[in-house]
Amino acid sequence: MLVGSELGVTEGEFQPMKIAAAEAQWETCQPCSFSMFQIGGGNNDQNPDKIIAVPHLLSLLATNS
Numbered sequence: 001m002l003v004g005s006e007l008g009v010t011e012g013e014f015q016p017m018k019i020a021a022a023e024a025q026w027e028t029c030q031p032c033s034f035s036m037f038q039i040g041g042g043n044n045d046q047n048p049d050k051i052i053a054v055p056h057l058l059s060l061l062a063t064n065s
Helices: 002-014 016-022 057-063
Strands: 034-039 050-054
Touching (some): 034 057
Antiparallel strands (some): 034 050
């Protein structure tokens, strides 16, 4: 878990767009939520129909803060 956590922080530092694309974050947010489950939001549809998100978790995973 420690290695995975450090890799997330490193990726957030050097490749932040990769994390944003994986989480379908179309707009800048601070703090960002982590999507546990999402229906819709693909193929240029930026508004998912259903989403289960954990508030602040994506920011925690990417920055440890």
